[in-house]
Amino acid sequence: AGNQGNGGSGTISVGHLAALSGPFATIGNPSRDGADLAAKQINNSDSDIEIDVTHADTESSPETGVTKARELVQQENIDVLMGFGSSSVAKAVSEFANTQDTLMVTTIAQTPDITTSGCNRVTFRTASNLDQLTTALAQTTDEMTDGTRIAGILPDYTFGQQTWEVYQREMENLGAEVVNETFPSFGQGDYQNEIQETLNADPDIVYTSMWAGDLITFIQQANGFDFFEQIPDFVAGSGAITDVSRSLGSDMQEMIAVDRYFFQYPDTENNQQFVDAWQSEYDEIPVNVGQETYAGVYGVLEAANASGGTSTDDLISGLEGLEWQAPEGTKTMRAADHQAIDDNIWTGRVGPVDDLDFYGFTEMLPVDGASVTPEPDCDL
Amino acid sequence: MSILTVDDIHTYYGQSHVLHGVSLDIESGESVALLGRNGAGKTTTLRSILGMTPPREGEITFKGEPIDGLEPYQIARRGIGIVPEERRVFPELTVGDNIDVVMDDDGEWSKDRVYDVFPALREHQDQLGGQLSGGQQQMLTIARALVTDPDLLLLDEPSEGLAPNIVADLKSLLSDVLDTGITVLLTEQNTEFAFDLAERAYILSKGDVAWRGDIETLQESDDVIGKYLSVGAVEVD
Amino acid sequence: MSDPLLELDGLTKRFGELTAVDDVTRSIHEDDLTALIGPNGAGKTTIYNLMTGVLSPTSGSVRFMGEDVTDLEPHERVHRGLGRSYQVTNVFEGLSVRRNIRAPIIARSKQRWNLLGSTTEEIESETDRVLDLVGLGDIEDTECSALSYGDKRRVEIGVSLATDPNLVLLDEPTAGMNPTETERMVDLVQNLDAETEQSFFMTEHDIEIIFSIASRILVLDRGAVIADGTPEEIRQNERVQSAYLGGEA
Amino acid sequence: MVTLDSIALAIVSGIANGMLLFLAAVGLTLIFGVLDVLNFAHGSLYMLGAYFTYFLVSDGGLLASLPGSFWLALVVAPLLVALVGVVMERFIIRPVYDQDHEFQLLLTFGLVLVIDNGARILWGTDFRSVSPPGLIDFQINLLGSGYPFYNVFLIIVGALAALTMWLVFERTRVGKIVRASSQDRGMANALGVNVPLVFTGTFLLGSLLAGLGGALAAPYQSIQPTMGESIIIESFIIVVIGGLGSFGGAFAGALLIGVVNSLAFLYLPSLQPVIPFLLVAVVLLTRPAGLFGKEVAA
Amino acid sequence: MTAVDRLRDSRTAVLSLGAVLAMLVLPFTGILSTFHLGLVISAMVLALFAMSFNLLFGYTGMLSFGHAAYFGTGAYTLALALDGQLGFLPSAFESFFPALLLAVVVAALVALVLGYLCVQRGDIYFAILTLALSMMLYETIYTWNDFTGGSDGITVLAEPIELGGLTLNLIDTGTFYYLTLAILVVSIVFIWRLINSPYGELLLSIRENPERATMIGVPVKRYQLSAFVIAGTFAGLAGTLFAVRTFIVTPHTLHWSMSAEPVMMTLLGGPSAFVGPIIGAVMFVGLEQFLSNITEYWQFGLGLLIVPIVLFFPDGLVGILRGDSGGIVDVRDYLSGLVGDEPTGKEDTHE
Numbered sequence A: 001a002g003n004q005g006n007g008g009s010g011t012i013s014v015g016h017l018a019a020l021s022g023p024f025a026t027i028g029n030p031s032r033d034g035a036d037l038a039a040k041q042i043n044n045s046d047s048d049i050e051i052d053v054t055h056a057d058t059e060s061s062p063e064t065g066v067t068k069a070r071e072l073v074q075q076e077n078i079d080v081l082m083g084f085g086s087s088s089v090a091k092a093v094s095e096f097a098n099t100q101d102t103l104m105v106t107t108i109a110q111t112p113d114i115t116t117s118g119c120n121r122v123t124f125r126t127a128s129n130l131d132q133l134t135t136a137l138a139q140t141t142d143e144m145t146d147g148t149r150i151a152g153i154l155p156d157y158t159f160g161q162q163t164w165e166v167y168q169r170e171m172e173n174l175g176a177e178v179v180n181e182t183f184p185s186f187g188q189g190d191y192q193n194e195i196q197e198t199l200n201a202d203p204d205i206v207y208t209s210m211w212a213g214d215l216i217t218f219i220q221q222a223n224g225f226d227f228f229e230q231i232p233d234f235v236a237g238s239g240a241i242t243d244v245s246r247s248l249g250s251d252m253q254e255m256i257a258v259d260r261y262f263f264q265y266p267d268t269e270n271n272q273q274f275v276d277a278w279q280s281e282y283d284e285i286p287v288n289v290g291q292e293t294y295a296g297v298y299g300v301l302e303a304a305n306a307s308g309g310t311s312t313d314d315l316i317s318g319l320e321g322l323e324w325q326a327p328e329g330t331k332t333m334r335a336a337d338h339q340a341i342d343d344n345i346w347t348g349r350v351g352p353v354d355d356l357d358f359y360g361f362t363e364m365l366p367v368d369g370a371s372v373t374p375e376p377d378c379d380l
Numbered sequence B: 001m002s003i004l005t006v007d008d009i010h011t012y013y014g015q016s017h018v019l020h021g022v023s024l025d026i027e028s029g030e031s032v033a034l035l036g037r038n039g040a041g042k043t044t045t046l047r048s049i050l051g052m053t054p055p056r057e058g059e060i061t062f063k064g065e066p067i068d069g070l071e072p073y074q075i076a077r078r079g080i081g082i083v084p085e086e087r088r089v090f091p092e093l094t095v096g097d098n099i100d101v102v103m104d105d106d107g108e109w110s111k112d113r114v115y116d117v118f119p120a121l122r123e124h125q126d127q128l129g130g131q132l133s134g135g136q137q138q139m140l141t142i143a144r145a146l147v148t149d150p151d152l153l154l155l156d157e158p159s160e161g162l163a164p165n166i167v168a169d170l171k172s173l174l175s176d177v178l179d180t181g182i183t184v185l186l187t188e189q190n191t192e193f194a195f196d197l198a199e200r201a202y203i204l205s206k207g208d209v210a211w212r213g214d215i216e217t218l219q220e221s222d223d224v225i226g227k228y229l230s231v232g233a234v235e236v237d
Numbered sequence C: 001m002s003d004p005l006l007e008l009d010g011l012t013k014r015f016g017e018l019t020a021v022d023d024v025t026r027s028i029h030e031d032d033l034t035a036l037i038g039p040n041g042a043g044k045t046t047i048y049n050l051m052t053g054v055l056s057p058t059s060g061s062v063r064f065m066g067e068d069v070t071d072l073e074p075h076e077r078v079h080r081g082l083g084r085s086y087q088v089t090n091v092f093e094g095l096s097v098r099r100n101i102r103a104p105i106i107a108r109s110k111q112r113w114n115l116l117g118s119t120t121e122e123i124e125s126e127t128d129r130v131l132d133l134v135g136l137g138d139i140e141d142t143e144c145s146a147l148s149y150g151d152k153r154r155v156e157i158g159v160s161l162a163t164d165p166n167l168v169l170l171d172e173p174t175a176g177m178n179p180t181e182t183e184r185m186v187d188l189v190q191n192l193d194a195e196t197e198q199s200f201f202m203t204e205h206d207i208e209i210i211f212s213i214a215s216r217i218l219v220l221d222r223g224a225v226i227a228d229g230t231p232e233e234i235r236q237n238e239r240v241q242s243a244y245l246g247g248e249a
Numbered sequence D: 001m002v003t004l005d006s007i008a009l010a011i012v013s014g015i016a017n018g019m020l021l022f023l024a025a026v027g028l029t030l031i032f033g034v035l036d037v038l039n040f041a042h043g044s045l046y047m048l049g050a051y052f053t054y055f056l057v058s059d060g061g062l063l064a065s066l067p068g069s070f071w072l073a074l075v076v077a078p079l080l081v082a083l084v085g086v087v088m089e090r091f092i093i094r095p096v097y098d099q100d101h102e103f104q105l106l107l108t109f110g111l112v113l114v115i116d117n118g119a120r121i122l123w124g125t126d127f128r129s130v131s132p133p134g135l136i137d138f139q140i141n142l143l144g145s146g147y148p149f150y151n152v153f154l155i156i157v158g159a160l161a162a163l164t165m166w167l168v169f170e171r172t173r174v175g176k177i178v179r180a181s182s183q184d185r186g187m188a189n190a191l192g193v194n195v196p197l198v199f200t201g202t203f204l205l206g207s208l209l210a211g212l213g214g215a216l217a218a219p220y221q222s223i224q225p226t227m228g229e230s231i232i233i234e235s236f237i238i239v240v241i242g243g244l245g246s247f248g249g250a251f252a253g254a255l256l257i258g259v260v261n262s263l264a265f266l267y268l269p270s271l272q273p274v275i276p277f278l279l280v281a282v283v284l285l286t287r288p289a290g291l292f293g294k295e296v297a298a
Numbered sequence E: 001m002t003a004v005d006r007l008r009d010s011r012t013a014v015l016s017l018g019a020v021l022a023m024l025v026l027p028f029t030g031i032l033s034t035f036h037l038g039l040v041i042s043a044m045v046l047a048l049f050a051m052s053f054n055l056l057f058g059y060t061g062m063l064s065f066g067h068a069a070y071f072g073t074g075a076y077t078l079a080l081a082l083d084g085q086l087g088f089l090p091s092a093f094e095s096f097f098p099a100l101l102l103a104v105v106v107a108a109l110v111a112l113v114l115g116y117l118c119v120q121r122g123d124i125y126f127a128i129l130t131l132a133l134s135m136m137l138y139e140t141i142y143t144w145n146d147f148t149g150g151s152d153g154i155t156v157l158a159e160p161i162e163l164g165g166l167t168l169n170l171i172d173t174g175t176f177y178y179l180t181l182a183i184l185v186v187s188i189v190f191i192w193r194l195i196n197s198p199y200g201e202l203l204l205s206i207r208e209n210p211e212r213a214t215m216i217g218v219p220v221k222r223y224q225l226s227a228f229v230i231a232g233t234f235a236g237l238a239g240t241l242f243a244v245r246t247f248i249v250t251p252h253t254l255h256w257s258m259s260a261e262p263v264m265m266t267l268l269g270g271p272s273a274f275v276g277p278i279i280g281a282v283m284f285v286g287l288e289q290f291l292s293n294i295t296e297y298w299q300f301g302l303g304l305l306i307v308p309i310v311l312f313f314p315d316g317l318v319g320i321l322r323g324d325s326g327g328i329v330d331v332r333d334y335l336s337g338l339v340g341d342e343p344t345g346k347e348d349t350h351e
Ligand SMILES: Nc1ncnc2c1ncn2[C@@H]1O[C@H](COP(=O)(O)OP(=O)(O)OP(=O)(O)O)[C@@H](O)[C@H]1O
Pocket: B013, B016, B018, B036, B037, B038, B039, B040, B041, B042, B043, B044, B045, B085, C145, C146, C147, C148, C149, C150, C151, C176
């Protein structure tokens, strides 16, 4: 893999790996588009460095993910692995990349593990992780609501459990109490019991980290119970609500939510250009992961420019401590654990917004990324 | 007038060529026996007639019309009933339902009539077919074939597994059936049974007709019997 | 008289309302070739199933060679010397005739837990012997599914004999066989019964065969034994005449 | 805190969920019972039922402009699925009627790949949803709390479907003919029963039911190409618990799964994910032919 | 043994020896890149998995639809041992070979326990029981976050092994290739001997007719269970190799869709032939690689291939190679059946 340095010019080939099929494709596809758009812009600019992107479908399976990573590294000789929709794929590929001495840039997966207990020399994450997003959401919940009784409805798998751990801890620190928690299975299909038990507990705040299909199903069924009329505040912690809102149409509900990126924020020229470019390219508005992977590609480019080389070592040293501009604001790559810190984490109240046929933020309360980033916990 | 003609049929199981040009000609109202050793092709001939293992060559005509190429149910509906070799009752239907499903409501044979012939069936009418004894199942298959109101009845070893008293009853029943004008083509290992019932016989050997003629002639032709059937050798005492 | 080979004590089997086998207490001796006859549905096959352990009795017990086998698994009874053939042919369809015969021979030898070796010469020669016995030598390589009904019945008998039983339960062994083969089967059973340690207990509707080879006949009707005696005695018995033979014989 | 009311509510919820499972599974048991074919693609037919409904009633859909479009879709979508089913039966499943179950399983698994990925190619991977029909989008009062009428509606439709099927199959001659064909198709055919027609008809009915299940699920669950894969294993479990090929069994099995799941939610939440599998294992080990399967002596 | 048999045997011997030699020199020929050699490894691992499955399916007549349970158990045990999470064991188990041994033993034990329950029932019920029990295990591992890492799984990093002065680096493709090859060849020889042994012959009788097998004195359930345990052991072995190659073990290794893989491979290759599962595995890996490079809808293509193969060539690829037509339906009959309403020449094959 790309460990032959060739100055500040040349081609960096990026192997983009994400779920392009199956239920996780709703994340993988925009990520792919983000990588393509960034590469196109860079190659059309006067940058000395060209970006060449190859895509592969992980099918959300670590086995396929690693096989594809192997092919990209050993057969296609790519320099950087990027993307990774699910935590297990990210973890597996991170180990593999380390054995191959190939740079791995995570732009999607939220698991803290790869930048904490499982961190290594070649693994970076250019987006906020689950810890940062959830802590920010807890702060905003506290700001925006008066209630203290929380109920959790958490998908019963690692992501659900980890988010709840953080959210619960933060909320308790802020003086709230947990009055109920339920753990529906991933893809469960029927939430009547969870809905009724949660209503019975009479909470002020209901938190969930369900997302995509599960969250849609939940909201559909909860609507039947007039759930949202009875719950003062509903908090969605998955970091993605646009696709849910799009699917549900008029059945969507108002809620407090965190998003890794929402196209209307920040109101900067940089962001506006990105949104325009995306719209002219794909004829739709960009969603969060699209922006993150787009930003990831630029991060790699900046690293090459900063270190003056494209070898793995160059890129690593370039990335460590790098500050670069993404549509959503400045990203800072912490050298100690290779975890990026965002300027802002986008939290607020979600509801119907003029001119949009899906829900957007009716009230935005960005949280300073650095304030919700724990001390590094990584032994590189 | 012949009701059934089988003309030079060749039948295969997968690759294996079993019938090598069998021809039969059966008159309406006759009773004909199809004899021969195990494996001679008797069952296969019956299955060919009914389209269960369609012959690859040759022609079969029933009531003057060709029936080859038709599905078994189409052939059956033209008036052929079958009593198969391995008692294939519907195991999870009751005796009564076994009869009901194939019953021709306008036919000669009512449920009561077959129950009169086989009282054991009436006694067990609510028992599942699969839980009948071997002999009871045999009675049921015969009853079931009769209620389809066939013009031609194919019987594959009807006396097998029946107690002597039932065999005797069956014999007189089948004579009664013949009296109603139904044509019968049966295979038998119980030659005595076949001799008593049939007027004519075809003897099959290795998938081909080796002999044909009247039963009386057959009974006198020791050489034919010795060569193809070897009856007599077994007469004990 | 020697110790009984098989003893049935108060053997009863009910299927719901129906009593298929009704309090049968009898013993079977090695010296006899015993036959079990009776009308269709009398309970013959059910008795076999109880003896071999395919069904468990509602009450009563089965002793074989002095041992109570009522609660043993079928295969354990086979190992103690109880073999059977089926009324409806029940062979290993997808295997060659030879393998059909060889399997029971392996099953009763120590070789049965030989995971990595090959079959021994002994097993092969024993297989040859049984094949010859039932006259299947020429078609030993044919797959059973391609055999005619009659040939399958012979395989059926061969398989039961290959378990080297002390007592063989034959359920209508000649059903569907042509006369020549029927005769050979009768000879075979007679010879084996006389010359080897094997004894037979058979059901058969061909009454002439029964009268010619059995030394003792049990008559079953509606699950109960209604007569028990020598062929002559049975021939004379009026109940048997009316219940089974239908007045002719 | 578990009160009597919450137990009662949990049971009602379990029944409503069970009915949806029943509708998804009953066609599977029907097709297995009669054709002796284990149709792995049954879940995909269910998925198609949901998609067809979506495309009929969503903005720009064929029926969207008509009043009561959902109710029309409830009829049209299952019919379309039945059409797909008949094509499948005629061209692909018919030749394997006499094959071992494993071949059928593999063949229909191939169909799952084709149908599910076909749906992806045609319609993408975005989740879709359908709004509940206005007419029944209200609540009833159940033990002092509001309960969605849609769920009650599911219970009614499920019960009606079960009753109709039971009447047809147990009480009519057609039912007996179908059962006879299922037990020995060769013999039934030889005795004059038009078995190919019986089989096609059965497959049509089974597909229709799958389509109906999918259509009813559309306002209740998010719609995605993989939704068939999730329902099929659950359906297998239901029909096995009830006894393969038994309607009564599928009905009881589905309700059992629904209710036990609900009760487990109250009492043993940590066991909930394994409950269906645990149930099927226990049933098979204690009642091998399922709750309603008949055992026929060898 | 007849002369023909002996001839056939010696031909088999020559062929197999040739195949092994070819496999031994393969990495040196330069035909294959590292990546493609890696694919060969995948195929070998899956071939082992499929063969273990076919020992049950093809030779004992038991369709296990939960075979991934043992595959996954092997994988998880290895991962947990290497990760030092099995604190109650001596630390020696933190190195590869002891961990592998442990994994295989644990897989066998799990197969013994689950198998004991499964063999109580036959036919389709057996298949469903195996499925249900494996999914129970799957759900348990999926939700038991603290011990198993839940849905995220456990990463596997096999440290280099010191073996009498030699250092085996399992991460190295060549090294792992030879390790896998060695394990595969030993397993093949073992399974080959097994099915040709007297014991194997009785397994065949069970496949054909379990009821009759009982009546010739075969303790059917004990045989089925023993075959189940042996199959589970080899599946576990395959699982350990899989874990090392994937760098992570997730609950997916026990999921039913993982269990479906050996079923598919075996049926594609041909369950009636010894080499069927091997051919099926190679074909599967090849197809996946080939199709997924053409289209992200490669499973669509796979489905389109499976359907006609099952319809027209139920003996799998082996059947095609052998030149058996013997399809469930004949292609010509099928096509003419579509045009006219001619019967498809299908025979009524009762029982
Ligand atoms: N399903 C089958 N596959 C292959 N060959 C078969 C099949 N059924 C029968 N045969 C072969 O066809 C030939 C004729 O068989 P058939 O059953 O017609 O004989 P049969 O005269 O009825 O004999 P039996 O008196 O034993 O019933 C036999 O050689 C038999 O081996």
